[in-house]
Amino acid sequence: MSHEKIKVIIAGAGIAGLTLAIALRRLPYIEVEVFEQATELREIGASIAISPNGLRSLERLGVLNALEEAIGFRNPSGVPMIFRHWETDEIIREEPFVDVPLRRHQTARFHRAQLQSALLEHVPPSIIHVKKRIARAEASDDHVALFFADGTSAVGEVLIGADGIHSNIRKTFFPNHRGFPTGKVWLRSAFPYSTVENIPSLPADSAQWWGPKGAFMASRMGKDLFTTVCNFDLPIDTIKDIQSSQEGSVEVLRQRFQSYSPVVQALAHATPYTRAYPNYAGEPLSTWLLEQRVTIAGDAAHPHGGAFAAGGSLAIDDAYALFLAFEHALGRERTCKPTLVEIQCVLAVYDQTRRPHASKLCTLVLEGLRAQSSITRADDNPIDRVNDKPNATWLS
Ligand SMILES: Cc1cc2nc3c(=O)[nH]c(=O)nc-3n(C[C@H](O)[C@H](O)[C@H](O)COP(=O)(O)OP(=O)(O)OC[C@H]3O[C@@H](n4cnc5c(N)ncnc54)[C@H](O)[C@@H]3O)c2cc1C
Incomplete structure (x- = not known):
């Protein structure tokens, strides 16, 4: 059967x-290009x-390789989130799964490059165009267009801004949105798991230690890798000067967590480098x-950072x-090209079914930030912060 296709361009x-x-390449009436x-x-x-929600979606999209045990590490205990006392290592909070009976759907921790490779196995390289920095986007009744910094452009019938938290597409079509x-x-x-595997009392599961100097997280990842992640507060003026992924200081990491438990200190000392x-x-x-x-997806659509x-x-x-x-609005097997009214219907269904869920998280994050800013340093108790943290299992 021959299909008349619409072109979806993805930023x-x-x-x-x-x-x-x-996802969209599964529909025979859609042609996709990514910039x-x-x-x-x-x-x-x-x-x-x-x-679990992300893993189930990947499974439904046929990305079964991403669910393999070898590339994603799952906690042996079956409890995905474990919070420990920052000085004693004692478990102070656990967030078990709700209704996740299958192990392959349990939270998996990946090195990002491994997850990216798993996704790339399902995308023909010919549809991904690199070195295409979007300088400008345009939309009219009959087409959408991206204009790149190298002077070239791309035209399509639908544009999806998937260009991250500082999205150019969002700024173009929704200029009043406020990010901060x-x-x-x-x-x-x-780094390799072998670097830390002999640390005495290293928990087998991923763990987070929230203390007065910030939160420290450590976990195995797939492919025998290990990660350390920490976060802490800095003055906004300092933060504004930090570029995403710029080299950080392991000395800062080690000093900041030197009053934490011996396990955390050993992990900080074993950490070979950091990026900020x-x-x-x-x-x-x-x-x-x-x-x-025009629509948006990912961080461009719900800018809540790492929360x-x-x-x-x-x-x-x-x-x-x-x-x-x-699929709902146009079906799977359709031979003629969708009209503008039909495209709008699809995008409206997406907006109305998806946005409220993601907005709920953005609102929760903003409420948390406001509550945190009203706590004085003297009143701050990290154990209370862990226990007061909203349970986010509804996300899955
Ligand atoms: C510290 C930290 C830890 C996190 N941990 C987790 C976690 O454990 N689990 C989890 O689910 N999420 C986590 N997140 C969030 C997660 O990383 C993001 O939500 C996710 O990467 C968003 O994917 P995205 O494709 O929407 O955006 P991005 O990953 O930001 O991708 C956007 C892409 O658009 C490209 N782009 C941007 N501007 C342009 C332009 N002008 N022209 C062309 N291309 C452009 C970028 O180069 C990039 O490749 C974390 C985030 C942070 C900051």
Whole structure:
């Protein structure tokens, strides 16, 4: 059967952009092209935890290789989130799964490059265009267009902004949206598990230690790798000068956590390097239907930064949700090209079914930031902070 296709152009080849490409290519009436500013597709960020919702969406999209035990580490205890006392290592809070009977759907921790490779196995290289920094985007009744810094352009019938938390597409079509640094910075590292496996009392499961100097997280990842991740507060003026993924200082890491338990200190000392990630957040958007033919996905659509380690999984779910919106409104097997009214119907279904879920998280993150800013240093108790942290299992 021959199909008349619409062209969907995707801005950004992160988790959202790649999963969108995988999802939408399943529909025979859609042709996809992805445009990425990086010179090559190489994930340098350290770890990423993908939660049951993200893993289930990947499974439904046929990305079964991402669910393999070898590339994603799952806690042996079966409890995904374990918080420990920062001085004594005692477990102070656990967040068990709710309704996740299958082990392959349990939270898996990946090196980002491994997850990216798993996604790339499902995307033909010919549809990903690197070295294409989007300078400008345009939308009219009959087409959308991206204009790149190298002077070239691309035209399509639908545009999806999957260009991350500082999204150009969002800024173009939703200029009044407000994003801001949260005052937190993250330091992350990835290295072989053999570097730390002999540390006495190293927990077998991933763990987080929240204390007065910040939160420290450590976990095994797939492929016998290990990650240390910490976050702490810095003055906003300092944070504004930090570029995402710039080299951080292991000395800062070691000094900052020197009053924590011997396990944390040993992990900080074993960490060979760090990269810094300033954290940003923003208000939930009032619509994801930015223009008649333009929508957004991933961090571009729900800018909540690293909070709840949820953004990657939600980006995957966004892609699956948009696929379902197309399938719901236009079916799977369709031979004629969708009209503008039909495209708008698809994007409206996506907006109305998906945005409230993601907005709930953005709102929760903003409430948490406001509550935190009202706590004085003298009143701050890290144990209370762990116990008062909202349970986010609804996300899965
Ligand atoms: C410290 C930290 C820890 C985190 N940990 C977790 C975790 O454990 N689990 C989890 O689920 N989430 C986690 N997250 C969130 C997660 O990383 C993001 O939600 C996820 O990467 C979003 O994917 P994305 O594709 O929407 O955006 P991105 O990954 O930012 O991808 C956007 C892409 O668009 C490209 N781009 C941007 N601008 C342009 C332009 N002008 N022209 C062309 N291309 C452009 C970028 O180069 C990039 O490749 C964490 C975030 C942080 C900061």
